[in-house]
Amino acid sequence: MYQVKTFNAIAQSGLDAFTDNFQINSGEDPDAYLIRSVNLRDAEFPESLKTIVRAGAGVNNVPVHAATEHGIAVFNTPGSNANAVKELVLGLMIATSRNLFAANQYSNEHTEADVSQRTEKDKTKFNGTELYGKKLAVVGLGHVGSLVANAALELGMTVVGYDPLMSTDAAWNINNQVKRAASIRRAVKDADFVTVHVPKNDDTLSLISTKEIAAMKQGVVLFNYSRIGIANNKAVLKAVQDKKISQYCTDFGEPIIADQPNVTITPHIGGSTLEAESNGAVQGANTVMNYLESGDTTHAVNLPSMRIPFEAPFRLTMIHKNVPNMVGQIATHLADLGINIENMSNAARKDTAYTMIDVNTLSKADGDALVKELNEIPEIYRVRIIKHN
Numbered sequence: 001m002y003q004v005k006t007f008n009a010i011a012q013s014g015l016d017a018f019t020d021n022f023q024i025n026s027g028e029d030p031d032a033y034l035i036r037s038v039n040l041r042d043a044e045f046p047e048s049l050k051t052i053v054r055a056g057a058g059v060n061n062v063p064v065h066a067a068t069e070h071g072i073a074v075f076n077t078p079g080s081n082a083n084a085v086k087e088l089v090l091g092l093m094i095a096t097s098r099n100l101f102a103a104n105q106y107s108n109e110h111t112e113a114d115v116s117q118r119t120e121k122d123k124t125k126f127n128g129t130e131l132y133g134k135k136l137a138v139v140g141l142g143h144v145g146s147l148v149a150n151a152a153l154e155l156g157m158t159v160v161g162y163d164p165l166m167s168t169d170a171a172w173n174i175n176n177q178v179k180r181a182a183s184i185r186r187a188v189k190d191a192d193f194v195t196v197h198v199p200k201n202d203d204t205l206s207l208i209s210t211k212e213i214a215a216m217k218q219g220v221v222l223f224n225y226s227r228i229g230i231a232n233n234k235a236v237l238k239a240v241q242d243k244k245i246s247q248y249c250t251d252f253g254e255p256i257i258a259d260q261p262n263v264t265i266t267p268h269i270g271g272s273t274l275e276a277e278s279n280g281a282v283q284g285a286n287t288v289m290n291y292l293e294s295g296d297t298t299h300a301v302n303l304p305s306m307r308i309p310f311e312a313p314f315r316l317t318m319i320h321k322n323v324p325n326m327v328g329q330i331a332t333h334l335a336d337l338g339i340n341i342e343n344m345s346n347a348a349r350k351d352t353a354y355t356m357i358d359v360n361t362l363s364k365a366d367g368d369a370l371v372k373e374l375n376e377i378p379e380i381y382r383v384r385i386i387k388h389n
């Protein structure tokens, strides 16, 4: 029986997806963490922990490198909440174009019985514009960006995208009416709306800052529903104050932008719908089960993706450094114990590699000896023996 510890509000549908082979939040030695936004950056990992699964997209709250060195596979659930973010961004595009927040405030402040005459006069203050015929620039055309781009086309907008690292899968999902730009500055030029949907990493910090804003149209509306820091809030606030940016909407508040006119901050609710939370939790639960019960690394963010039918009675999995002669050493240890390999796969992702070996027979004594010997190889981070259910 495997132990799973959950953090944050994991939807019940996800908890219900676990089979009887998994115990949730009751054991002392968790094999898996199923998390959302909990900050694990300074956390100590128990020796028992084999995987951290993030129900959601961003893994910035997980120290991925340290986890790898502890032999912990880290996963996310790509796309599980993308539609929720898309709908929120589109909703805010309409809300900002139609001055909905100011109009609501006005209506709450004017509640006198004979208000209708006054509102008929005052309502011109809230005259808006339509999205139809306007131009949207989407920076990052992955799970969220592609949905936003396609939906904006449906609303009659012109859409230009920028994503130099776009995957083939993502390319298949994008409507061919989305024009591709060769740089951010070209993408944002002339756009009425700019929205950013990229992961947070060293290359994307301050991806939208003074120079990119300078390339934008006067009065542009900017969205950051990715992560804090991808739009540089200092540069953005100055542009809002200078009226270069007419509205800024973000899911990530910080003091510098709090309570500022023409800045709308939501409290990280991009993925907070019943549907998205359920998708992420169910996908996350399946990821935990697949990894622990078969070593499947589909959607791992720190290991190569490997999914091989588990047909033999035993499977050995090893997370190790991507250096020469690892497979040779591992195979020699098996041969020395007289263990025959039925099936073997090895793949690497940057500095880390993953090896899966299926065997037909493995006594308890041989298994224990093998784990002990392989764990003595300094380049090996984690050895597991998985018994077929």
Ligand SMILES: NC(=O)c1ccc[n+]([C@@H]2O[C@H](COP(=O)([O-])OP(=O)(O)OC[C@H]3O[C@@H](n4cnc5c(N)ncnc54)[C@H](O)[C@@H]3O)[C@@H](O)[C@H]2O)c1
Pocket: 057, 058, 059, 078, 079, 081, 082, 085, 139, 140, 141, 142, 143, 144, 145, 162, 163, 164, 165, 166, 167, 170, 197, 198, 199, 200, 203, 204, 207, 225, 226, 227, 251, 268, 269, 270, 271, 272
């Ligand atoms: N607000 C929320 O609640 C919420 C919910 C879901 C996702 N997110 C965040 O939104 C972002 C996008 O999520 P996703 O699921 O679409 O991720 P994704 O990995 O599917 O897509 C990201 C895309 O960005 C592209 N990209 C990477 N670096 C780039 C760069 N320098 N310039 C342009 N494009 C670049 C990648 O090629 C990829 O296509 C992530 O930061 C994620 O954490 C936030």
Ligand SMILES: O=C(O)CC[C@@H](O)C(=O)O
Pocket: 036, 037, 055, 056, 057, 058, 059, 081, 268, 270, 271, 272
């Ligand atoms: O609500 C959440 O769990 C955060 C969602 C989002 O930031 C993500 O990265 O998927």
